[in-house]
Amino acid sequence: MKPTDIGNPDYFHKVVDCQWACPAHTPVPEYIRLIAAGRYGDAYMVNWNSNVFPGILGRTCDRPCEPACRRGRVEDEPVAICRLKRVAADYKGDISARLPAPAKIKNGKRIACIGAGPASLTVARDLAPLGYEVVVFDGEDRAGGMIRSQIPKFRLPEEVIDEEVGYILNLGVDYRGGQWIDSLKSVLDQKFDAVFVGTGAPRGRDLDIPGRQEAAKHIKIGIDWLSSVAFGHVTKIGKRVIVLGGGNTAMDCCRSSMRLGGKEVKVVVRSGFEEMKASPWEKEDATHEGIPILNFMVPKTFEHKKGRLTGMTFEKVRAEYDDKGRRKLVPTGEPDELIECDDVLIAVGQENSFPWIERDIGMEFGEWDMPVVSKDTLQSSIPNVFFGGDAAFGPENIIWAVAHGHDAAISIDRYLNDEDIEVRPAPGVTVSSQKMGIHEWSYDNDISNDVRYKVPLKDLKLALSNIKVEVELGFDQTLALAEAERCLNCDIQTIFTDKLCIECDACVDICPVDCLNFTPNGEEDDLRTRLNAPAPELDQDLYVSGILPTERVMVKDENVCLHCGLCAERCPTGAWDMQKHLLDLQQAGPGCRTPGPRVRAA
Amino acid sequence: MTYINKPKLAHPNAAVNELGYTRRYYEGAVSTLCAGCGHDSISSAIIQAFFELSVEPHRVAKLSGIGCSSKTPTYFLGSSHGLNSVHGRMPSVLTGANLANRDLLYLGVSGDGDSASIGLGQFAHALRRGVNMLYVVENNGVYGLTKGQFSATADSGSKSKRGVVNTDSSIDLVGLALQLGATFVARSFSGDKTQLVPLIKAAIEHKGAAFIDVVSPCVAFNNHAGSTKSYDYVREHNEVVNRLDFMPLRKEITADYEPGKVENIVQHDGSVIRLHKVDDDYDPYDRIAAMNYLGDHAAKGEVVTGLIYLDREPQDLHANLGTVTAPLNSLNEKELCPGVATLEAINESLR
Numbered sequence: 001m002k003p004t005d006i007g008n009p010d011y012f013h014k015v016v017d018c019q020w021a022c023p024a025h026t027p028v029p030e031y032i033r034l035i036a037a038g039r040y041g042d043a044y045m046v047n048w049n050s051n052v053f054p055g056i057l058g059r060t061c062d063r064p065c066e067p068a069c070r071r072g073r074v075e076d077e078p079v080a081i082c083r084l085k086r087v088a089a090d091y092k093g094d095i096s097a098r099l100p101a102p103a104k105i106k107n108g109k110r111i112a113c114i115g116a117g118p119a120s121l122t123v124a125r126d127l128a129p130l131g132y133e134v135v136v137f138d139g140e141d142r143a144g145g146m147i148r149s150q151i152p153k154f155r156l157p158e159e160v161i162d163e164e165v166g167y168i169l170n171l172g173v174d175y176r177g178g179q180w181i182d183s184l185k186s187v188l189d190q191k192f193d194a195v196f197v198g199t200g201a202p203r204g205r206d207l208d209i210p211g212r213q214e215a216a217k218h219i220k221i222g223i224d225w226l227s228s229v230a231f232g233h234v235t236k237i238g239k240r241v242i243v244l245g246g247g248n249t250a251m252d253c254c255r256s257s258m259r260l261g262g263k264e265v266k267v268v269v270r271s272g273f274e275e276m277k278a279s280p281w282e283k284e285d286a287t288h289e290g291i292p293i294l295n296f297m298v299p300k301t302f303e304h305k306k307g308r309l310t311g312m313t314f315e316k317v318r319a320e321y322d323d324k325g326r327r328k329l330v331p332t333g334e335p336d337e338l339i340e341c342d343d344v345l346i347a348v349g350q351e352n353s354f355p356w357i358e359r360d361i362g363m364e365f366g367e368w369d370m371p372v373v374s375k376d377t378l379q380s381s382i383p384n385v386f387f388g389g390d391a392a393f394g395p396e397n398i399i400w401a402v403a404h405g406h407d408a409a410i411s412i413d414r415y416l417n418d419e420d421i422e423v424r425p426a427p428g429v430t431v432s433s434q435k436m437g438i439h440e441w442s443y444d445n446d447i448s449n450d451v452r453y454k455v456p457l458k459d460l461k462l463a464l465s466n467i468k469v470e471v472e473l474g475f476d477q478t479l480a481l482a483e484a485e486r487c488l489n490c491d492i493q494t495i496f497t498d499k500l501c502i503e504c505d506a507c508v509d510i511c512p513v514d515c516l517n518f519t520p521n522g523e524e525d526d527l528r529t530r531l532n533a534p535a536p537e538l539d540q541d542l543y544v545s546g547i548l549p550t551e552r553v554m555v556k557d558e559n560v561c562l563h564c565g566l567c568a569e570r571c572p573t574g575a576w577d578m579q580k581h582l583l584d585l586q587q588a589g590p591g592c593r594t595p596g597p598r599v600r601a602a
Numbered sequence: 603m604t605y606i607n608k609p610k611l612a613h614p615n616a617a618v619n620e621l622g623y624t625r626r627y628y629e630g631a632v633s634t635l636c637a638g639c640g641h642d643s644i645s646s647a648i649i650q651a652f653f654e655l656s657v658e659p660h661r662v663a664k665l666s667g668i669g670c671s672s673k674t675p676t677y678f679l680g681s682s683h684g685l686n687s688v689h690g691r692m693p694s695v696l697t698g699a700n701l702a703n704r705d706l707l708y709l710g711v712s713g714d715g716d717s718a719s720i721g722l723g724q725f726a727h728a729l730r731r732g733v734n735m736l737y738v739v740e741n742n743g744v745y746g747l748t749k750g751q752f753s754a755t756a757d758s759g760s761k762s763k764r765g766v767v768n769t770d771s772s773i774d775l776v777g778l779a780l781q782l783g784a785t786f787v788a789r790s791f792s793g794d795k796t797q798l799v800p801l802i803k804a805a806i807e808h809k810g811a812a813f814i815d816v817v818s819p820c821v822a823f824n825n826h827a828g829s830t831k832s833y834d835y836v837r838e839h840n841e842v843v844n845r846l847d848f849m850p851l852r853k854e855i856t857a858d859y860e861p862g863k864v865e866n867i868v869q870h871d872g873s874v875i876r877l878h879k880v881d882d883d884y885d886p887y888d889r890i891a892a893m894n895y896l897g898d899h900a901a902k903g904e905v906v907t908g909l910i911y912l913d914r915e916p917q918d919l920h921a922n923l924g925t926v927t928a929p930l931n932s933l934n935e936k937e938l939c940p941g942v943a944t945l946e947a948i949n950e951s952l953r
Contacts, residue, residue, distance in 0.1 A: 447609035509646035513613040572638025
C-alpha cells in the first residue's frame with residue numbers, strides 16, 4: 001500500500017466515527033471532554049454552532065453517532081452521546097451573551113423560508129447574522145415545525161423548544177406565524193432573492209382496508225393525532241387503543257395514549273420486532289411503560305358495529321427470504337386474530353406532499369412526484385429555490401434537517417455572492433499535539449472500564465399521569481462525568497513519523513488492542529491477513545507508513561484503537577504523537593466563499 | 603514509565619489458545635522500564651510463547667535476580683509463581699525450587715550484570731548441573747540502573763554513550779554456556795520476535811538446561827553509534843544461522859521445503875522443532891564446531907543468532923540425582939519416614 005495521506009481531512013475525520021456518522025459532523029469527543037471538565041456552556045456552544053438544537057437533539061436525536069461509536073466495538077455499548085448533549089444544555093447556564101447578535105447592517109438580500117421546522121430555522125440562523133433579511137412562513141402561531149407538533153411533551157418539554165427556537169428568532173428573523181403558504185408562485189412573486197423550502201413530510205399514510213370509512217370516527221392518522229395532542233385539541237383517548245406501525249411515530253402514539261386514558265394500549269406491526277423502524281431505545285421506552293408490541297400481524301379489517309369501531313382483525317404471517325435476501329411475509333395459516341379496541345392510531349409512514357407547488361412555474365419533479373433537488377447543493381431546478389429537511393428527499397430526522405439547512409445556507413450565500421455553488425468549501429482542520437510532559441497529555445487517556453450508565457427516569461406512575469411530565473430526568477453532573485469518561489477521545493489521533501522510528505517494537509508490545517504492526521508491505525487484501533489481530537472491517541482504514549530501515553512498514557488498523565496514547569508513551573523517539581484533529585466545517589459566510597476576484601457563475 | 607495502567611479493553615476478536623485464554627491473559631503489570639527498552643520486547647516474546655504453547659500460568663515459576671532485566675518478570679505472566687531473589691543468586695534459588703517441585707516450568711530471567719558479573723559463578727553451576735529450566739539473559743552490555751557503565755558483556759573496543767572506549771575483554775555467555783554443558787543454547791535479538799518466540803517455545807519444552815542470550819538494546823545508555831548492542835548495530839551485523847518453527851505436538855508435515863534446507867527435530871515429548879537452515883554448513887549438534895563458529899564470527903564483529911547448539915538427548919539434574927518422579931514437596935511423612943523395618947532393611951543391605 002502507499003503511505004496513508006493523513007493530510008486529507010477525511011482520513012482522520014473518518015477515525016472519529018461518531019463525528020463522521022453525524023450528518024452535521026458535530027465534534028462529539030470535543031464537547032464530551034468539555035462536559036467532563038464541567039465546562040457545560042462551552043460544550044453547549046460547540047453543539048449549538050454545529051447542530052443548532054442541542055437541548056432538543058439531546059432528547060430526541062436519532063443518534064446516528066451511537067451505533068458508530070468505537071466504544072461499542074470494544075465493549076457492549078456505545079457512549080451515551082445523545083444524553084450527554086442534553087447535559088450540556090441542562091447545565092450550560094446563561095449563554096445568551098455568546099450568541100451572535102442580529103446584524104446591524106443588512107446586506108439588502110431577502111430570503112424566504114417556508115415552514116418553521118429545524119431545516120428552515122437552521123437556514124435562518126446561518127444567514128440572518130450575515131445581514132440577510134430572513135422571512136420564515138409557517139401555518140402555526142409558534143415556530144418549531146414538527147419539533148413542536150409531533151414530538152410528545154413528555155419527551156421534549158415546551159420550554160426547551162421555546163428557548164432554542166427563540167435563540168434563532170432573536171437573531172432578527174422575521175417570523176410570520178399563521179401564514180400557511182398554499183402557492184410557491186405567490187412567494188416567488190414577492191421577489192425574494194432566494195427561497196428555502198423546509199415544509200417537511202406532512203402527510204401520514206392511511207390504511208385503506210374494509211371498515212376504514214365506516215369506523216372513521218375512531219381511526220386517526222398518527223402524526224395528525226400527535227399534533228392535535230401537542231396543541232391541546234385532543235386530551236383523551238379510549239381505554240383500548242391499537243397503534244399500527246413500527247416506527248418512532250408509533251412509539252410516540254402508544255406512549256401518548258397511555259397518558260390520555262389508554263389502559264390497554266397495543267402496538268401491532270407487520271414485520272418482526274427486530275426489523276421495526278423505531279430506534280431500539282424508543283422500543284425499550286415503550287416496553288418499559290408496559291406496552292406490548294405484537295409482531296408479524298397484517299391488518300385485515302376494521303370491525304365496527306353501528307358506525308362504532310369495535311376492533312381489528314389481523315392475519316398472522318411469518319417472514320420468508322428468497323435467495324436475494326428479500327423478505328416476503330407469508331400467511332402462517334393460523335386463524336385471523338381479533339383485537340378489540342376503542343381507538344386506532346395509524347402510524348405506518350409519512351409522505352411528502354407538494355400540492356402547493358404549481359407545476360407550471362419551471363420546477364422539475366422526478367420519481368414519486370418529488371422535486372428534483374441536488375444532494376450536494378440542495379438547489380432545485382429553479383436556481384434560487386432550495387430544499388432541505390424531509391421536504392428534500394423524504395422523511396429523515398432532525399439532525400439531517402439541520403445538516404441540509406447548513407448546506408442550503410452555504411449554497412444560498414454563495415449563490416447570492418455570484419459564486420459557483422457546486423464548489424463546496426473545504427473544512428478547516430486544526431491538528432495540535434496534546435503532549436504536556438513526558439507521559440502527560442492534555443486529555444485523560446486512562447480508559448474508564450465503566451459500562452454505559454442509564455439515564456434516571458421519572459417514577460413510572462407519575463410519568464404516566466401527565467402527558468407534560470418529562471420522563472427522562474437526564475444525567476446529573478456526577479453521572480455525566482462518569483459517562484463522559486467512557487469516551488475514547490477518538491479525535492486525539494495517533495500520528496506516526498517514520499523518519500523517527502527505530503523499530504524497537506515498544507508500541508506493538510504495549511498496544512492493548514493489538515492494532516499496531518511492523519510487517520513487509522503488500523496490497524491491502526494481503527496486509528489485512530498478516531496483522532497481529534484480525535482486521536476484517538474494510539470500512540475501517542489501515543494507516544500505513546513509509547518504508548522503514550528494515551524494509552518493513554508500520555501498519556495500524558484504526559478499527560479498535562482506544563486512543564489511549566500508550567504507543568506514544570512507550571515510544572523512545574517521539575515517532576508516535578497524540579494530536580487532536582479538530583475539524584471546523586465551514587458555514588455560510590465569508591469563510592465559505594472563494595477568496596480572490598469574483599467570477600460570475602454561469 | 604507510564605502513569606496509567608494498560609486499559610482492560612482488548613481486541614474483540616483476539617485469538618484464544620487451546621485453554622481459551624487470549625494473549626493478554628499472560629500479561630503482567632505495566633512496565634516501568636524506559637520507553638523503548640529491549641527488555642519489554644523480550645517480555646512480550648515470553649508472553650507470546652507461553653500463550654502459543656497454551657501453558658497454564660500457574661504451572662510456571664519465574665525467578666530473577668536484581669537489575670533492569672530482573673524487574674521484567676513483573677511485566678509478564680501475572681498469574682504465575684515467582685520472586686526477585688538476591689543479586690546474582692537466581693540460579694541457586696531456581697535450582698532449589700526445581701528440586702523441591704519438579705512439576706513446574708522454570709523460567710530464570712537475568713541480565714548481563716546479574717549473570718556475567720556478580721552471578722557468574724551461579725550461572726556456571728546451574729548450567730553445569732543441567733537444571734531443567736529456561737535461563738534467559740537480557741543482555742544490553744551496560745549497567746542501566748547505575749547510569750550506563752560497561753558491563754562484563756560489553757565488547758572490547760565498543761564505545762560508551764560518553765565516548766569512552768571499553769578496554770576489558772568481554773564475556774560471551776553463549777560461549778560459556780556451550781563450554782559448561784548447557785543442552786540448548788541460542789542467541790537472539792529483542793528486535794526480532796519472529797526468531798525469538800519460537801526459540802523461547804522450544805527452550806521451554808526442552809528437558810534440560812536451556813540458555814538463551816538475548817541482545818537487548820538499552821535505549822537510554824547503549825543505543826548510540828560505537829555501541830555493539832544498539833538496534834542499528836545488531837541489525838547490520840546479525841549473522842542468522844537458522845530459524846525455527848516450533849510445533850508442540852507431532853503433526854503431519856506437509857509443507858514442501860527445499861531439501862536440505864529444513865530439518866524436523868522430534869523431541870522426547872513428541873513436539874517438533876522445525877529448523878530452517880540459513881547457513882547450510884552450520885551444524886547445531888556439534889558443540890566444538892559451534893564454539894569455533896562463534897569465535898570466528900565474533901572476531902569479525904558479527905553477532906551469531908539462532909539455535910546454536912542442541913543436545914538431542916539431554917539429561918537433567920533430577921535424572922542425574924535419581925530423584926523420585928513425584929515432586930519432593932509432595933512427599934508426606936509416611937513416604938519420607940517409612941519406618942524402622944525399612945531402615946533395618948536398608949542397613950542390612952549395606953552390611
